[in-house]
Amino acid sequence: MPSPSIIRVIDLETTGSAPPQHGVLEIGWQDVALGADGRWEIYGEGGSRMVNPGRPVPPITQAIHHILDEQVADAPYWIDVARPVLDPYPRRLALAAHRADFEEQFCTPTLTHGADWICTWKCALRLWPDSPSFSNQVLRYWRKPEGLDHERGLPAHRAFPDAYVTAHHLRDMLNEASVAQLIEWSNQPGLLPRVRYGPDRGKEWSEIAEDSLAGFLTDRDPDVRFTAETELARRRGGGAVGRANLQGLLL
Structure with a gap:
């Protein structure tokens, strides 16, 4: 049987949040595919690759993901890693990430072959507005997605475990709404269920x-x-x- 079309969920660990001053350290991915029963499901084993960012890793970001300079010193550069991971042509329908605006800064249209993006954060605001928060990990423990292996989704703030968790959210979203709908929501600003601050904080x-x-x-x-x-x-x-x-x- 031919391989199915996929949506590839990715997660990046970086030296900071503002390219080109900052670079990618690690990329992780996990695919989601449409099953024979018409339901979306987790597909394949996923993976991750280390990336040489071409600059030292600041201590403030090392404290988040714990990736050391010596762990990426001999890794390939982003330009050599990105295209094969981001553009598994012709099977890829779209890319997805939690807070995808961050990943899109580093995964430019040239590297992604102009891929559409799904932001699972923006889609969670629409589909699950009752969640107490909308971070990847809060959604994980609030929703408890079926089939999510607890240890495989750890440690948090590393590329593959985070992509693996996000893929379970995306799978469930795709079983509630169409690919086109998720992309449309992702192309708009986030629609917040509750007021974030001020005298009305917490109100709808x-x-x-x-x-x-x-x-x-x-x-x-x-x-x-x-x-x-x-x-x-x-x-x-x-x-x-x-x-x-x-x-x-x-x-």
Whole structure:
């Protein structure tokens, strides 16, 4: 049987958050594929590769992922690692990551062959708005995805374990909504279920007063602005905030 089409979930560990000043140290991946029964499932073993970032690893980032300079000194450079992992042509339908905006800084269209991206953080906001938080690990322990091997998903903040955990979230998302819908949500700012700060912190957006909502329309955070604009449109008779209805998910 031919290999199925996949969505490849990736995770990067880096020297920092702002390329080109910072570089990639490690990439991990785990694939998700559509099964014969029409349900999405975890596919294959996944993997990871170390990458020479071409610069020292700052102590502040070593404290997060614990990758040492000597562990990557003899590794290949990013330009040599990226394309084979990011572009398993012709099987790949899209790439996915949790908080994909971060990965997209390093995984440029040239390296990904112009791939579409799914951000599991943005999609979790839409599909599971009742979660107490939306980090990869909080979703893991709040949702307890079926089939997730606890030890295989550790340690956190290493590339393969994080990609493995994210892939279980993506699998379940794909079994609730279409690939096209997840990509559409991912191309928009995050739609926040609850107010993040201020006197209305923790409230659903539909609960706050009109003057309070107006103050968020000029917020510096694009996710906050987008959510406030969407809630205002809902109050004016159009748009929606929070969980989408079933019909919308199937379109």
